[in-house]
Amino acid sequence: MNPIRRNRLIAVLFLLAGVGVTTALVLTALNENINLFYPPDAIVAGEAPVGARIRAGGMVKEGSVEHADDRLAVRFVISDLAGADVPVVYEGMLPDLFREGQGVLCTGRLGADGVFVAEEVLAKHDENYMPPELGAMHKKPA
Amino acid sequence: MASLKEWWHRLGSPRTFYAIAQRAGPWFTGLGVAAIVVALTWGLAFAPPDYQQGNSFRIMYLHVPTAILAQSVYMMLGAAGLVLLVWRMKLADMVIVAAAPFGMSMTALALVTGAIWGKPTWGAWWVWDARTTSMLVQLFLYFGLIALRQAIPREETAGRACAILAVVGTVNIPIIKYSVDWWLTLHQPSTFTLTAAPSMPPEMYLPLLVSVLGFYALFAGLVFARTSNVILDRERSTAWVRALVREQTS
């Protein structure tokens, strides 16, 4: 065989083998949950590991926020607005954009009693930009 | 097919490109500046304020276009690198030299405007979230490319080395973005995409669209102008450049 063709064949075989192995590994990786993010219904259904550091996200349920009088402790409920609710306790400063009815992302550990102990609470930025009038309209019907 | 190939190689000749650039460049620059001025006036003064962020969201009209440009310029560098490596077209190297500093400036500007936006929104100038972090890595990719270009003394070697690095970087960018996204996901998802309907009302996103198009036009105009300069410098010993200089100076 012509040496140039032969070298090309070696390179192509090497590339094919490498791409094949990569594809197989990517398919394996895609089967695993890398996110560690659990929505309220997954936590209620018991899919989230207890005691491990995970992230939980959902909407802060209207009327569920209770502040402690003497400390920065706060209790609230995150909900997927479809019936799944998870109680959250947190001690620390809440972000400015934390409001009832808004999305939050909590990092912490799920207790055996089903209460999520948050170490960090982030307000999930609303991805809909809208003028104030529209925003008011958007909130009312709820 | 043959005519397409011929057209491609003719475009790759510095002389033809120079003629096109001289004709089209000023139009793109003018159009770009005009569109940016219109979009910024519209967005900063006339678009309605956001119901949650108030007026601070308006920096989006500068931030989003610079961030989009920062990424697409690097993709373009990768494409130009591939052209240089496959077809040995020296024009591609000239375009890389002309476009890389613009991309770097856009990345820096996107980071600065992002920080200014972050202060009222998150209460901090800098938050290690997915987008800002990818953008910072992107800035370092530009640094590396430009530094490599300047470190190698021989023009041709430097051009081909940079082309390889640009291609390697372009292959890496999706992997970097994906891993950084996984690392932290708190930021608004891409403000608008071309396939899905924008979630902002028209009076908010139209100025943004104009602004993005304006930045693209400005980029095209500046690349035409800067590439023309590089062509004149590199081809200064050719007959046509000498004739051109004689014509302009007499």
Add this chain to the structure above:
Amino acid sequence: MSSVSLAATPSASMLLVGQVRRDLKIAMRSPGDLANPLMFYALAVALFPLGVGPSPERLAELAPGVLWVLALLATLLGLETLFRRDFEEGTLEQLALHAQPLFVGVLAKIGAHWLVTGLPLVLFAPIAALMLNLPMQALDTLMITLLLGTPILSVLGAVGAALTVSLRRSSLLLALIVLPLYVPVLILGAGAVAAVVDGVDSTAQVAWLAALCALALTLAPFGAAAGLRVGLD
């Protein structure tokens, strides 16, 4: 072009093995250079408690990130010399003129480089983990991720080393070029170890790291070979 001399030239696998043995032999001749990256790693790990305090909890929290960041830096140390010597003495040109594809020789040089810089880091990991009080349940993950991650570092670094091979002093430039490309490896590697420390399964990160390793080993040798050809021109 005829195929006359083919019988006399070594096959691709012979070139691979021969090149690895040659590079290892050269590395063994200067044990000082050989140990440098590892000693840097050990020293830098020892600096961290001095900087942030000896509190075991705090060290344990920082350990996954620190151990991985330092692995990136230690790998970077040995890169500059990867092709330098062969470039200066002309062996590289012989490799480029060889009947076998250049990427095979490059892959062999990268393999030898990994055996003397990456593998020692993997083997040293238990001691480093001990120094930083990394919880023991994460040690196997640390070693597995280092085993999958350091080859990526070597092979991506080889692209940078090839591009800068003609420059006399290139270590800083090399860091600037290569470190941004290392970001995904750092995120996945440190992320996997941190996940196990937090009591979460890390199979996904390890699988992604393995996929990246296969991809980098497939594509990067061609990038490095192309870079070397540019440098040899």
